[in-house]
Each structure stands twice: as structure tokens, then as C-alpha cells.
Amino acid sequence: MKEIILIKNGELALKGLNRSTFEDILIKNIRRRLKPLGEFEYRKEQSTVTVVPLSDGVDMDEVSDRVGRVFGIACYSRALQTEKNMEAILENAPIYLAEQLKNAKTFKVEGKRSDKKFPLTSPELSAQVGGAILEKFPHLKVDVKNPEVLVTVEIREKFAFIRGNQTKGAGGMPSGTAGRATILISGGIDSPVAAYMMAKRGLSLTAVHFASPPYTSPQSEMKVHDLLRQVSKYSGNITLFTVGFTEIQEQIRDNCPEDIFTLVMRRFMMRIAEKIAEREDCKALITGESLGQVASQTLLALSCTDAAVSMPVFRPLIGMDKDEIIKISRKIDTFDISIEPYEDCCTVFTPKHPKTKPQLSVLLAAEEALDADALIERAIENTKLTNICF
Ligand code: ATP
Ligand code: MG
Numbered sequence: 001m002k003e004i005i006l007i008k009n010g011e012l013a014l015k016g017l018n019r020s021t022f023e024d025i026l027i028k029n030i031r032r033r034l035k036p037l038g039e040f041e042y043r044k045e046q047s048t049v050t051v052v053p054l055s056d057g058v059d060m061d062e063v064s065d066r067v068g069r070v071f072g073i074a075c076y077s078r079a080l081q082t083e084k085n086m087e088a089i090l091e092n093a094p095i096y097l098a099e100q101l102k103n104a105k106t107f108k109v110e111g112k113r114s115d116k117k118f119p120l121t122s123p124e125l126s127a128q129v130g131g132a133i134l135e136k137f138p139h140l141k142v143d144v145k146n147p148e149v150l151v152t153v154e155i156r157e158k159f160a161f162i163r164g165n166q167t168k169g170a171g172g173m174p175s176g177t178a179g180r181a182t183i184l185i186s187g188g189i190d191s192p193v194a195a196y197m198m199a200k201r202g203l204s205l206t207a208v209h210f211a212s213p214p215y216t217s218p219q220s221e222m223k224v225h226d227l228l229r230q231v232s233k234y235s236g237n238i239t240l241f242t243v244g245f246t247e248i249q250e251q252i253r254d255n256c257p258e259d260i261f262t263l264v265m266r267r268f269m270m271r272i273a274e275k276i277a278e279r280e281d282c283k284a285l286i287t288g289e290s291l292g293q294v295a296s297q298t299l300l301a302l303s304c305t306d307a308a309v310s311m312p313v314f315r316p317l318i319g320m321d322k323d324e325i326i327k328i329s330r331k332i333d334t335f336d337i338s339i340e341p342y343e344d345c346c347t348v349f350t351p352k353h354p355k356t357k358p359q360l361s362v363l364l365a366a367e368e369a370l371d372a373d374a375l376i377e378r379a380i381e382n383t384k385l386t387n388i389c390f
Pocket of ligand 2: 186187190344346
């Protein structure tokens with residue numbers, strides 16, 4: 001007798017011929033996430049993946065927590081694997097599900113058998129298990145339409161599985177099934193949420209962060225590591241490129257009109273990120289911009305930023321309000337890290353009156369004063385690489 005995890009795929013069911021490849025990637029992702037916790041066996045049946053611990057003393061709370069963050073899973077549940085006889089099932093079902101049952105008012109049992117040789121029919125199985133539960137928890141009522149706890153007893157080839165309510169999974173598509181993209185990550189609230197949202201659609205992530213020491217501190221770089229570590233619980237490992245941005249920012253300050261500082265800087269960020277993205281086989285850039293949130297995120301400002309690169313730029317937060325973004329950042333546990341008070345290079349040399357309706361021609365003319373190619377090349381040479389693993 002041992003506890004296992006039953007996992008139901010998400011949108012995978014829709015993918016026709018690709019389904020099997022998607023499932024294999026999903027299992028690979030789960031396997032990688034659970035590896036530090038012990039040895040496991042993975043069984044694939046229809047649209048269910050069964051994860052069976054092989055080592056003793058596996059921390060199933062941690063297993064369940066990790067599975068809950070893997071994209072491509074619609075729902076999952078912990079289940080008890082018992083011997084395939086009624087004595088074991090009737091004895092264990094009320095004990096295993098005691099926690100859920102004692103706090104509920106109604107329940108229902110659903111018996112299922114994939115082994116048609118089992119001596120009881122599914123309705124007989126449901127009735128007997130229901131009886132055993134009522135005996136131990138007489139306060140419960142059966143509700144077949146809308147039970148608080150749905151008890152499922154499944155008779156499979158070798159074992160019986162007993163489970164209660166399922167838990168909602170992280171949804172989305174398995175990481176890596178949509179290719180790879182580069183997230184421009186600051187220490188703010190928005191960009192980690194943007195990273196999470198695009199990873200949810202199946203993208204693997206490479207990250208680029210711009211640091212301007214001594215204007216920005218080592219702590220602000222550590223903060224970005226902490227944020228990405230949190231995101232990596234969902235996305236899988238992330239390679240982070242920390243780009244030295246001081247020279248570029250000083251050059252912009254010394255040579256460009258103040259009201260367009262931020263936009264010229266944003267365009268440099270995009271160009272550098274695109275170069276790194278190309279090298280890392282990424283096919284898109286991701287930012288945490290949201291329409292109208294600040295001067296550099298008006299429609300005209302964003303089109304000037306886009307004009308700096310030819311890769312697609314994904315902005316998953318573009319239509320979201322700040323409170324909606326904060327809600328997600330709390331859910332993925334990045335909010336408390338994001339609000340730590342370390343400065344970002346974006347807040348160095350910020351203009352008092354930034355242009356909200358910039359013209360690309362004006363930006364291009366201002367950039368003439370800078371040796372952009374050489375600056376970009378030097379910045380890329382001055383890059384640190386960190387592997388962020390969960
Ligand atoms: P965030 O909360 O993500 O910092 P923000 O609302 O503060 O976003 P900006 O500071 O204008 O907005 O930055 C817009 C986007 O530019 C960020 O979401 C991020 O994708 C990118 N970005 C900003 N600063 C940096 C940085 N230091 N390194 C890498 N990318 C950055
Ligand atoms: Mg910011």
C-alpha cells in the first residue's frame with residue numbers, strides 16, 4: 001500500500017497526432033521536477049499519468065506541490081494504491097480520506113473498473129464503499145448531483161486506487177512545446193508575471209537583465225535571481241544573462257535630449273536582448289509592459305520600442321490592470337520579492353518630463369550621436385551568465 005499521484009493532462013487532449021510527443025515532454029518535465037525527491041515510476045494510460053514513488057519516505061506534500069506547478073496539467077490528485085480486494089478497499093477508503101470526509105456534509109462514491117473480471121460491478125463497488133464510509137462518518141449524506149467530496153475507487157490491472165477530490169493543476173501547455181523565448185526581466189512586479197504567463201503557453205525561457213553598477217547594487221541583481229528562481233518552479237531552468245548597462249546609460253545621459261532618455265534606453269535593451277536571443281535560439285522577446293502604465297508604454301512609445309528589433313515581442317500583460325497583475329504575482333509568490341526596495345536601472349537618470357508621444361525620427365536622430373554598434377558589442381561582452389535552477 002502506498003500513496004501515488006494521478007495526473008490528468010490539460011489541453012493536450014486536443015493535439016491529435018502531436019499528443020504523444022506532448023505527453024512525453026510533460027512526463028519529462030514532471031520527472032525533472034521530482035528527481036531531487038526520490039525515484040519514481042511513470043505510467044501513461046489514456047489521458048492519465050500515474051506517478052508511483054519507488055523510494056521509501058518520499059515527501060508526498062512536496063511532490064504534490066511541485067506537480068501543481070507543472071504546466072500542461074489540468075488536474076491531479078493524490079491517491080492510495082491498495083490491493084485489489086474488497087477487504088482492503090473497505091478498510092482503507094474511510095481512513096485514507098478521513099481528512100476530507102470529516103469536514104464535509106455530502107459525498108458520493110464513483111466506482112470504476114478497467115479490469116472487467118473484478119467480481120463486483122461498478123455500482124456494487126460504489127454502494128459497498130459508500131456504506132463503509134457512512135459507517136465511519138454517519139454525519140455525511142449522499143449527494144449524487146453535487147457532492148462536496150467525490151470519492152473515486154478505480155480497479156486497475158494490478159491494484160485499486162482510492163482518491164478524493166482532485167486539485168486544479170497549473171493548466172497551460174508543457175514547457176518547451178512552444179519553443180524558446182527571451183524574457184527581459186527587471187526587479188519589478190510585471191516582468192516575472194509576464195515570464196510566468198508565456199511559460200504557461202509552453203515556452204522555455206532565457207532571461208536578460210540589465211544592471212548598471214554602481215548606480216544599481218549587487219542586491220538588485222540577487223533580487224532578479226530570486227524572482228527567476230520562483231518563476232523556474234513553473235517554467236523549468238532558466239539561463240540568465242546579466243548585461244552591464246552602465247556605459248550605455250551614461251552615454252545616453254550625456255548625448256541625448258532628456259525627455260527621450262527612457263525610450264532610447266529601452267530601444268538599446270531590445271536590441272541587446274534580440275542579439276542574445278538569436279544566439280540562444282530564442283524566437284521571440286517577452287516584456288512586462290502594459291498599455292499606458294507609464295510614459296514609455298503608450299501606444300506610440302511601444303511602437304518606437306518595437307521598431308528597434310525584428311523579432312516578435314510578446315507582451316502578455318498589455319491589456320491588464322495593475323491589480324490584476326499583482327493578483328498573479330501573489331499567486332506565483334513573486335510579489336513579496338518584487339516589492340523589496342532595490343533600484344532598477346530604469347530608475348537611474350529618469351527624465352522629469354518624458355515624452356508620451358515620441359516620434360521614431362526624433363529617436364533615430366538622437367541615436368546618431370551614439371556609436372550604437374560598438375556600445376552594444378561591448379555590453380554583450382560584459383555579460384555574466386547564471387543558471388537558475390529550482
Ligand atoms: P516591471 O515591473 O517588470 O519592472 P515596469 O512597469 O516597471 O515593469 P518599465 O520599468 O518601463 O516597466 O519596464 C518595462 C519592461 O522592460 C519590463 O517589464 C521588463 O520587461 C523590461 N525591463 C525593465 N527594466 C529592465 C532591466 N533592468 N532589465 C531587463 N529588462 C528590463
Ligand atoms: Mg521596472
